[in-house]
Amino acid sequence: MKYEAVIGLEVHVELKTNTKLFCGCRNEFGKKPNTLVCPVCAGMPGTLPRLNKEAVNLAIKAGIGLNCKINKFSRFDRKNYYYPDLPKGYQTTQYEMPLCTDGYIDIGGRKIGIERIHLEEDAGKLIHEEDKTFVDFNRSGVPLIEIVSRPDIRSGEEAALYLKKLRGILLFTGVSDCKMNEGSMRVDVNVSVRPKGLSFFGAKTEIKNINSFQYTQEAIGYEINRHIELYENGKTPENETRRYDEKSKKTYTMRAKEDSSLYMYLPDTELVPLDISEEEIDEIRKKMPLLPEEREKMYVKEHGLSDFDCENILQEVHFAEYFEEAAKLSKDAKNSANLLITQIFSLLESDKVIKIKPLRLAEVSNLMTDEVINSSTAKKLLEKLWEEDFDVENYVKENKLFQINEKDVLSRYIDEAMEENQKIVDDYRKGKKKALKALTGIVMAKTRGRANPRLLNTLLNEKLG
Amino acid sequence: MPNRLSISECIKLLDNREIKVTELVNAYLREIENRDEEINAFITVTKDEALEKAEELDRKGKRISPLSGIPGGIKDNICTKNINTTCASKMLKDFVPKYSATVYERLLDNDFVMLGKLNMDEFAIGGGGEYSYFKPVKNPYNISHMAGGSSSGSAASVAAFECAFSLGTDTGGSILKPSSYCGVVGMKPTFGTVSRYGVVGFAPSLEQTGPITRTVLDNAIVLSKIAGHDEKDPCSIKRDLDFLQDIDKGLKGLKIAVPKELMDMDVIQRDVRKCYEKSFEIFKELGCQVDVVSMPSLQYSLSAYYAISSSESASTLARYDGIRYGHRTKEYSNIEELYEKTRGEGFGIDVKKRILFGTFLLVEKEKNYLDKARKARTILMNEYERLFKEYSIVLTPASPITAPAFGEKQSNALEKYYEDIFTTPINLCGIPALSMPVCKDSNGLPVGIILSARHYDEKTLYRFGHAFEAARGILK
Numbered sequence: 001m002k003y004e005a006v007i008g009l010e011v012h013v014e015l016k017t018n019t020k021l022f023c024g025c026r027n028e029f030g031k032k033p034n035t036l037v038c039p040v041c042a043g044m045p046g047t048l049p050r051l052n053k054e055a056v057n058l059a060i061k062a063g064i065g066l067n068c069k070i071n072k073f074s075r076f077d078r079k080n081y082y083y084p085d086l087p088k089g090y091q092t093t094q095y096e097m098p099l100c101t102d103g104y105i106d107i108g109g110r111k112i113g114i115e116r117i118h119l120e121e122d123a124g125k126l127i128h129e130e131d132k133t134f135v136d137f138n139r140s141g142v143p144l145i146e147i148v149s150r151p152d153i154r155s156g157e158e159a160a161l162y163l164k165k166l167r168g169i170l171l172f173t174g175v176s177d178c179k180m181n182e183g184s185m186r187v188d189v190n191v192s193v194r195p196k197g198l199s200f201f202g203a204k205t206e207i208k209n210i211n212s213f214q215y216t217q218e219a220i221g222y223e224i225n226r227h228i229e230l231y232e233n234g235k236t237p238e239n240e241t242r243r244y245d246e247k248s249k250k251t252y253t254m255r256a257k258e259d260s261s262l263y264m265y266l267p268d269t270e271l272v273p274l275d276i277s278e279e280e281i282d283e284i285r286k287k288m289p290l291l292p293e294e295r296e297k298m299y300v301k302e303h304g305l306s307d308f309d310c311e312n313i314l315q316e317v318h319f320a321e322y323f324e325e326a327a328k329l330s331k332d333a334k335n336s337a338n339l340l341i342t343q344i345f346s347l348l349e350s351d352k353v354i355k356i357k358p359l360r361l362a363e364v365s366n367l368m369t370d371e372v373i374n375s376s377t378a379k380k381l382l383e384k385l386w387e388e389d390f391d392v393e394n395y396v397k398e399n400k401l402f403q404i405n406e407k408d409v410l411s412r413y414i415d416e417a418m419e420e421n422q423k424i425v426d427d428y429r430k431g432k433k434k435a436l437k438a439l440t441g442i443v444m445a446k447t448r449g450r451a452n453p454r455l456l457n458t459l460l461n462e463k464l465g
Numbered sequence: 466m467p468n469r470l471s472i473s474e475c476i477k478l479l480d481n482r483e484i485k486v487t488e489l490v491n492a493y494l495r496e497i498e499n500r501d502e503e504i505n506a507f508i509t510v511t512k513d514e515a516l517e518k519a520e521e522l523d524r525k526g527k528r529i530s531p532l533s534g535i536p537g538g539i540k541d542n543i544c545t546k547n548i549n550t551t552c553a554s555k556m557l558k559d560f561v562p563k564y565s566a567t568v569y570e571r572l573l574d575n576d577f578v579m580l581g582k583l584n585m586d587e588f589a590i591g592g593g594g595e596y597s598y599f600k601p602v603k604n605p606y607n608i609s610h611m612a613g614g615s616s617s618g619s620a621a622s623v624a625a626f627e628c629a630f631s632l633g634t635d636t637g638g639s640i641l642k643p644s645s646y647c648g649v650v651g652m653k654p655t656f657g658t659v660s661r662y663g664v665v666g667f668a669p670s671l672e673q674t675g676p677i678t679r680t681v682l683d684n685a686i687v688l689s690k691i692a693g694h695d696e697k698d699p700c701s702i703k704r705d706l707d708f709l710q711d712i713d714k715g716l717k718g719l720k721i722a723v724p725k726e727l728m729d730m731d732v733i734q735r736d737v738r739k740c741y742e743k744s745f746e747i748f749k750e751l752g753c754q755v756d757v758v759s760m761p762s763l764q765y766s767l768s769a770y771y772a773i774s775s776s777e778s779a780s781t782l783a784r785y786d787g788i789r790y791g792h793r794t795k796e797y798s799n800i801e802e803l804y805e806k807t808r809g810e811g812f813g814i815d816v817k818k819r820i821l822f823g824t825f826l827l828v829e830k831e832k833n834y835l836d837k838a839r840k841a842r843t844i845l846m847n848e849y850e851r852l853f854k855e856y857s858i859v860l861t862p863a864s865p866i867t868a869p870a871f872g873e874k875q876s877n878a879l880e881k882y883y884e885d886i887f888t889t890p891i892n893l894c895g896i897p898a899l900s901m902p903v904c905k906d907s908n909g910l911p912v913g914i915i916l917s918a919r920h921y922d923e924k925t926l927y928r929f930g931h932a933f934e935a936a937r938g939i940l941k
C-alpha cells in the first residue's frame with residue numbers, strides 16, 4: 001500500500017517589540033530573573049492589561065508577509081489553566097477571532113496554506129535548582145504570534161522548506177529575530193499518515209518544541225516511518241504528544257494528547273475587541289520591506305547572482321542590507337557577492353557581525369574588476385580590513401600590491417621559477433599536468449601574490465610548450 | 466456634629482474657614498470609634514494618616530478642589546498603595562499593594578482625607594454584607610439586619626456618619642442595593658466612566674466603581690472628581706463629565722417608564738410596593754408623566770447575569786493560586802495540592818459557589834449557556850434603547866425586600882437570588898443608575914428606588930434625584 005503523510009506546523013514566534021504585550025516592561029532576553037516585571041505582568045490583583053499597538057502592527061506585518069487576510073475585527077480570549085509560570089491563571093490569546101486568517105507560503109511552486117495567525121502573550125519560565133523551583137516572570141507577557149499551517153505539508157523536507165521561508169519572511173519584515181536557541185521561534189509538529197488517495201486523517205501525533213529546522217525534518221521523517229510500520233503490522237499509532245531526541249534521532253512518548261475542549265476559553269472583557277481600519281492596514285502595507293523572494297528576484301535580474309549566492313546572502317537581514325549597500329558602490333556586484341560569501345563570511349564569528357564597511361568591500365571588488373589587484377590580494381586586503389579600517393586604494397599604492405599585468409615582468413619571474421625548479425618542469429613535460437599548479441604557486445609566492453592569474457596561466461603554458 | 470453635614474454644606478464651611486479640616490476629620494474618627502465596633506463598616510482605619518493629612522491641609526489653607534478636606538472611605542477591593550487591600554478575604558488578608566487604583570489616586574489628587582478601607586462581601590461576591598472573612602456588616606438603622614452587599618461597609622459607613630462619602634463597586638447591584646438597605650444615595654455610573662485600574666473585580670464586563678453619599682448633590686460632586694478617561698483601563702471612555710449640569714432644572718414634562726413585568730412580581734414586599742407607588746405620586750407632583758411599559762426581556766436578566774458573572778469570575782479569580790502573593794497553604798507535596806489547598810482554604814463559601822458554577826458553564830460547552838446569556842444581554846439592551854427614545858428614566862424598586870435580618874432563614878435560595886432582579890439588567894446593559902431612599906417600612910428600615918437612564922446620562926439621573934430628594938424631605 002502507498003501512504004501519504006499529512007503534516008501541519010504550529011510555530012510560535014516572539015515579536016520584536018520594545019515592550020511587552022500588555023504592559024510597559026521591556027521585552028528583552030537574557031536579563032537577570034524578575035527584573036523585567038511590573039504589577040500587570042505579575043498578575044497582581046486589580047491590574048488591567050493595556051494593549052501594545054506595536055505588537056498588533058507587527059502581527060499585521062506578519063499577516064501581510066504571509067499573504068493572509070487581515071481581519072478588521074478580532075478579539076482576545078482567555079485560555080484558562082493552572083501553572084506556576086502563568087501569573088493570571090489564564091493566557092490572554094485570540095481563540096475565536098484571530099487577527100489574520102487564510103494565508104499561504106509558496107515553497108517553490110507549492111502553496112502551503114496558513115490557517116491563522118493570532119496574537120497572544122508568553123508565560124514566564126520555571127527554573128529548577130536542586131529540590132527547589134523558582135519562577136522567572138521576565139518572559140511573562142512577551143508578545144507572541146502563533147502561525148498555524150494547514151495540513152498541507154507532505155514530508156520532512158517540505159516542512160524544513162516551509163520553516164526556512166517562514167523564518168526569512170519574519171526576519172525581513174522585522175517581526176521577529178527567530179532565534180530558536182533563545183526560544184523566540186518554537187516549532188510544534190502534527191503528523192499523521194493515511195493511505196494515499198484517501199481523505200480521512202490517521203491517528204495524529206504531536207511533536208513539541210523541536211530545536212532546529214534540521215531536527216524538525218528528521219523528526220517528521222522518523223515519525224512517518226514509525227506510523228507506516230505500525231499500519232503495515234496491523235497496528236495503529238496512538239493520538240499522543242511525543243518529543244524528539246536529537247542523539248538517537250527517534251521520537252518518544254511524552255503524554256496522551258490533550259483534549260483541547262477541556263480548556264476553559266472565554267472572551268477577555270478587560271480588553272476591548274481589536275478594530276483595525278482599512279487605512280491602518282494600508283499604511284502598514286505601504287511600509288512593508290522587500291521580502292526575501294522579491295530580493296532574490298532582484299539579485300538575479302540586476303546583479304546576475306546565482307541561487308547559491310542568494311540563499312547565502314538572504315540568510316540574515318543585515319547580510320542582505322550589506323550586500324545591497326556594497327552592490328550600489330560596486331562596478332561588478334556579482335564579484336562583490338563572491339567576495340562576501342567566500343571571503344568575508346569565512347571570517348564571521350558567532351555574533352554574525354560584519355566588521356568591514358560595505359564601501360571597503362566595494363573598493364576591493366572594484367580594484368579587482370579593474371585588474372589593479374588579483375583575488376589573492378583581495379583576500380589579504382579583506383582580512384586586513386577585518387582588523388582595521390583603511391582607504392583601500394592608498395593602502396594598495398603604499399604597499400605596492402598592484403597586480404603584475406606586464407608580460408615582460410611576469411616572464412622574468414616565470415623564468416626564474418623554472419630555472420630553480422627543473423624537476424617540476426620535467427615532471428610536467430613528462431605528462432604530469434598537476435605540476436602546472438605547483439609552478440603557478442611558486443610564481444605567485446615570488447610575486448607576493450600579485451601576478452595577474454590569467455596572464456600567468458597563458459605565459460606558463462607558452463613557456464612549458 | 467460636623468460629621469452630620471452634607472459634603473456641600475462642608476464645602477461652604479471650609480471655604481469660609483468656619484471649620485477646620487482637623488475638626489471635621491476628628492468628628493468622623495470619633496464616630497468610627499464610637500460606632501463601628503457594632504456596625505463593622507471598616508476593615509482598616511487609617512487614623513494617623515487621616516490626622517496628618519488634615520493638619521497638612523489646615524496648614525496649607527488653600528482648597529484645590531471641592532473634595533479638599535472631605536473625609537471618605539474606600540471599599541477594600543480598591544487598591545491603595547501601602548495600605549492593606551484585603552477584598553475581605555482570607556486569601557488577601559495581609560496583602561499590601563505597591564500600587565494604587567486610578568480612582569484612589571484621583572481622590573488623593575483632590576486632597577480628600579482617607580479614613581480607611583471598608584468592609585464588603587468577599588471579593589465583592591454576595592449581596593448581604595455577611596460574607597466578609599473578618600466580620601459581617603450591620604445595618605445602622607437596625608443592627609440585627611444586614612447592610613446589603615457587596616459594598617456593605619461603603620453604604621453602612623455613610624449611613625452611620627462614619628464617612629462623608631465612600632467608594633463602592635457594582636457588578637450586579639453591589640452599590641445600588643446596599644445603598645437602598647442603608648437609606649443612602651448610590652450611583653453606578655455608565656460602564657467605562659470610572660477607571661477600573663487597581664479595582665479588584667471578578668466580572669470585568671459588568672463592573673463599575675461609583676460614589677455613595679447622603680445626598681444626591683454630594684454624589685454628583687464626588688462622581689465629577691473620580692470619573693474621566695484613564696489609559697490604564699482599556700474599557701475607559703472619553704466622555705463629557707457634565708454630571709452637575711442639569712441638577713437644578715426641575716422635572717416638568719419629563720417622562721418616566723415603569724416596567725409592568727416588575728410591578729406584577731409577587732416577591733415584592735407590601736411595604737416596598739407602597740413606597741414605590743408613593744414615589745410615583747411625588748414624581749407626578751413634580752410634573753412628570755409616569756407610564757407603565759412592557760419590558761418582556763427583563764425576565765432573562767437574572768439568568769444571564771449569573772451565567773456571565775460566574776463564568777468571568779471563574780477565570781478572573783484564577784490568579785489567586787498561592788504562588789506569588791496572598792494566602793498559601795502550609796503543607797503540600799506537589800503543585801496540584803498547593804493549588805487545591807490554597808484555594809480551598811483561602812476562599813469563602815460564596816466565592817467558591819460562584820467559581821464552581823462559572824467553571825461548570827465554561828466546561829459544558831455543548832449547552833451554549835453563555836451564548837444564550839450574551840444573546841439575552843443584546844436583546845435587553847435593545848429593549849432599553851427603545852424605551853429611552855421616549856422616556857428619560859426607568860423607575861423600579863431597589864429590591865423586592867428591605868434589609869433582611871441576620872439568621873432569618875430565607876425560604877429558599879431562589880428568593881435570595883430574586884433580590885437582584887432590579888439591579889442586574891442595569892449592569893448587563895452598562896447603563897447608569899441611581900439608588901435613593903423613599904421612606905421607611907413598618908420596621909423602620911429604609912426602602913429605596915432605582916432610577917436608570919440611557920448611557921452617559923448621569924446628569925438626568927441627578928436631576929431627577931435632586932428634585933425628588935427636595936420634594937420627599939429628610940428620611941425620618
Ligand SMILES: [Zn+2]
Pocket residue numbers: 020023024025036037038039040041042141
Ligand atoms: Zn510588566
